[in-house]
Structure formats: C-alpha cells, structure tokens
Amino acid sequence: MKLNQQVVSNSAIASQLKPSVLQISRKWGRIFLCLSPFILASCQVNLQIPKLDGEQQAKFYIQTVTRGQEAYYKNNGELTASLKELAIDFKLDTPDYKFVVLSHGDPTHSVTITATAKKENLHSYTGIVYGQKEGDNYQAVVNMCQTEQPSTIAPKLDTKPITSKALDCPSGSIPMQ
Numbered sequence: 614m615k616l617n618q619q620v621v622s623n624s625a626i627a628s629q630l631k632p633s634v635l636q637i638s639r640k641w642g643r644i645f646l647c648l649s650p651f652i653l654a655s656c657q658v659n660l661q662i663p664k665l666d667g668e669q670q671a672k673f674y675i676q677t678v679t680r681g682q683e684a685y686y687k688n689n690g691e692l693t694a695s696l697k698e699l700a701i702d703f704k705l706d707t708p709d710y711k712f713v714v715l716s717h718g719d720p721t722h723s724v725t726i727t728a729t730a731k732k733e734n735l736h737s738y739t740g741i742v743y744g745q746k747e748g749d750n751y752q753a754v755v756n757m758c759q760t761e762q763p764s765t766i767a768p769k770l771d772t773k774p775i776t777s778k779a780l781d782c783p784s785g786s787i788p789m790q
Contacts, residue, residue: 671728758782
C-alpha cells in the first residue's frame with residue numbers, strides 16, 4: 614500500500630512540474646503580445662498608388678468621392694459635403710483641374726462633385742450622388758458624366774433625382790469612361 618501511495622504522489626508531483634499546453638500557450642502568447650509592436654515596426658508595408666495626372670486624376674477623384682458618398686449614405690442614412698467625414702484627403706486645386714464638392718438640400722438629398730479643366734485640351738467631369746430611402750434601406754444612386762470634347766465647363770447634372778427617369782448625361786456630355 615505504501616508503495617502505491619508513493620507512486621501516486623510522485624506522478625502528482627510530476628504533473629505539477631510539467632507545464633500544460635495551455636500554460637505554455639499563455640506564456641508564449643504574452644511574450645508575442647509584448648514583442649508584437651517591435652515585430653510590426655520592423656515590417657514595412659509599401660503601397661504604391663500610381664502617379665495620376667490630368668484626366669486620370671480627375672476621373673479617380675470623381676470615382677473616389679462618389680464611392681465614398683455611397684458608403685457613407687448606406688452607413689449613416691445621409692450624404693455629406695465634408696471630405697473629412699469621408700476620410701478623403703485631396704487637393705481641391707491642381708495644375709490641371711479645380712475640384713468642387715457641393716451639397717444640395719436640407720437635409721442633403723444629393724452631392725455634386727465637379728472636376729473642371731483649367732486647360733483647353735482636357736475634358737471636364739461631374740459626378741452626382743442621390744440619396745434614396747426605401748423602407749429601412751438606404752440606397753445611393755450615382756451618375757458620372759464627362760464632356761464629349763475637351764472643355765473648361767463641367768457637365769451640369771440635375772440636383773434633384775427623378776426616380777422614374779433613367780440617369781442621363783446632359784447634352785454635350787457622355788457617361789464617364
């Protein structure tokens with residue numbers, strides 16, 4: 614009997630001395646958490662946005678702001694003329710274009726984004742986002758147009774949505790390509 618008790622007590626001591634898998638993972642998890650800022654600081658993420666100029670920059674700006682408005686409207690049930698609220702940081706004046714963001718209505722029912730060419734050889738662009746609420750769903754409708762020919766006048770789009778009518782570009786302009 615004494616021999617059996619001694620074996621049990623030795624195995625109990627051995628099990629207490631052996632760290633469990635859970636204890637080991639907790640210990641290494643804590644070490645990893647403590648070191649992760651240093652590990653991450655040594656990693657470099659290098660995202661390169663292609664250099665955009667002229668018309669490419671104007672198109673990119675119009676598309677970015679309209680997509681930002683769509684997401685903002687779906688999340689907040691309203692549109693905004695504030696680029697800060699969209700988390701977008703763009704220069705509103707470049708050598709090739711003057712960019713303007715205008716909200717319409719109170720509360721805002723649409724936002725117009727224009728990229729007006731400063732040079733005779735560039736197209737001008739306009740994008741508009743309309744907010745539409747259907748029940749509990751918020752839907753943003755987007756229309757983007759560019760001038761058919763190079764122009765220093767941006768297309769003029771209706772600021773109030775006409776739901777029964779398809780979104781068209783005005784005379785002298787075509788859907789943005």
